[in-house]
Amino acid sequence: MPQLATDLTSIIHTPLEKIPPSGIRAFAQKVEDIPDLIKLTLGEPDLNTPEHVKKAAAQSILDNDSHYSAQKGTPRLRKAISNFLQRKQDLTYDPDSEIVVTVGATEAIAATMLALFQPGDEIIVPTPSYALYFPLIQYTKARLVAINTAGTNFVLTPEDLEKTLDEHPHAKAILLNYPTNPTGRECPSSVLEQIAPIIKEHHLYVISDEIYSELTYNFNHVSIAHYLPDRTLLINGLSKSHAMTGYRLGYVTGPADLISLIAKMHAFLVTAPSNPAQAAAAEALENGDQDPAEARLIYQKRRDYIVGELNNMGLETHASEGAFYVFAKIPASYGKDDEAFALDLAHKAKVGGTPGNAFGPGGEGYIRFSYAASDENLHTAMSRIQKFLAEKGEN
Numbered sequence: 267m268p269q270l271a272t273d274l275t276s277i278i279h280t281p282l283e284k285i286p287p288s289g290i291r292a293f294a295q296k297v298e299d300i301p302d303l304i305k306l307t308l309g310e311p312d313l314n315t316p317e318h319v320k321k322a323a324a325q326s327i328l329d330n331d332s333h334y335s336a337q338k339g340t341p342r343l344r345k346a347i348s349n350f351l352q353r354k355q356d357l358t359y360d361p362d363s364e365i366v367v368t369v370g371a372t373e374a375i376a377a378t379m380l381a382l383f384q385p386g387d388e389i390i391v392p393t394p395s396y397a398l399y400f401p402l403i404q405y406t407k408a409r410l411v412a413i414n415t416a417g418t419n420f421v422l423t424p425e426d427l428e429k430t431l432d433e434h435p436h437a438k439a440i441l442l443n444y445p446t447n448p449t450g451r452e453c454p455s456s457v458l459e460q461i462a463p464i465i466k467e468h469h470l471y472v473i474s475d476e477i478y479s480e481l482t483y484n485f486n487h488v489s490i491a492h493y494l495p496d497r498t499l500l501i502n503g504l505s506k507s508h509a510m511t512g513y514r515l516g517y518v519t520g521p522a523d524l525i526s527l528i529a530k531m532h533a534f535l536v537t538a539p540s541n542p543a544q545a546a547a548a549e550a551l552e553n554g555d556q557d558p559a560e561a562r563l564i565y566q567k568r569r570d571y572i573v574g575e576l577n578n579m580g581l582e583t584h585a586s587e588g589a590f591y592v593f594a595k596i597p598a599s600y601g602k603d604d605e606a607f608a609l610d611l612a613h614k615a616k617v618g619g620t621p622g623n624a625f626g627p628g629g630e631g632y633i634r635f636s637y638a639a640s641d642e643n644l645h646t647a648m649s650r651i652q653k654f655l656a657e658k659g660e661n
């Protein structure tokens with residue numbers, strides 16, 4: 267096993283002013299003042315939190331549930347997470363030693379990286395991928411080793427992983443995100459089965475961000491933890507599955523030795539989320555399996571609509587089996603300049619999409635549209651894009 271960052275004082279982080287803002291945020295700022303812009307930039311459900319979940323949060327307040335929670339999360343919620351992962355994914359985690367409840371998946375990602383990465387560590391990330399990972403890796407002074415998956419339909423292949431590990435034999439960890447933000451791609455279990463032994467042979471840790479695991483369309487999500495329970499840190503949360511972004515509820519599960527380090531980092535950073543948020547999350551996981559099922563039907567209909575429309579306009583899209591994003595190839599006349607296309611689209615067509623380059627190598631030449639938006643906004647956005655492309659002679 268690679269060495270862990272047990273001596274936290276030895277980490278000298280990159281000064282924050284040297285870390286550029288995420289490409290997503292930088293672009294959002296450039297277009298935020300455009301009047302009448304339809305923002306298909308946001309990665310957040312437009313649906314409401316289910317009623318029974320809201321009631322649980324309210325009840326927690328009325329019950330004077332106002333005292334400090336256990337740092338790793340309430341026992342009830344850790345048990346609910348353990349039962350949920352057992353029921354849904356056949357994964358077994360001890361609520362006392364193998365689960366930490368965090369302030370959103372964001373904190374789980376940050377605490378995990380800060381606890382495990384040391385300066386100089388090489389971290390493999392199949393890209394394009396969620397933009398938050400890059401500044402965090404930079405902050406810990408670890409080194410990003412990107413595997414560009416644009417040529418392999420945006421899914422990591424065993425061959426590319428082998429090749430990368432030949433070149434970086436001392437890599438410490440691999441960071442997976444299936445279903446993937448920004449492409450919506452899932453990793454078939456047949457591929458997970460092939461990459462798992464390679465990961466094991468090279469003693470890599472796996473950080474697996476599965477925040478979209480409940481939002482897959484006719485695709486059975488399987489976690490890499492199923493194949494590599496002893497080295498996987500599985501990150502998930504309630505933001506996307508139960509439309510609870512503002513509750514700030516996530517978690518990380520994994521082997522007890524790694525979880526105890528992450529729990530330590532978590533205690534430095536924030537300790538547990540608020541009690542009402544934890545009560546709501548426990549209710550969602552105990553009694554809310556049907557909630558994401560209903561959301562899936564809505565998102566799938568929107569996905570089919572937006573993919574059909576974009577394809578009809580001549581914008582190529584790749585299969586997307588999960589999350590709520592479509593990654594579309596920009597028109598040939600823009601070359602790889604996704605930023606120029608996204609800016610034109612925002613200023614001239616009044617439709618906001620996120621330029622693909624914000625998601626790392628392989629994203630250039632693409633634009634990400636979120637379909638976590640109302641049907642009305644999606645319809646208007648599609649007809650605006652069509653008009654814009656027609657005026658440019660692109661379709």
Ligand code: PLP
Nearest residue numbers: 309370371372396447477503505
């Ligand atoms: N991981 C991925 C891949 C995401 O897309 C997002 C949000 O967009 C997050 C994590 C953050 O989730 P949370 O709201 O639980 O912090």
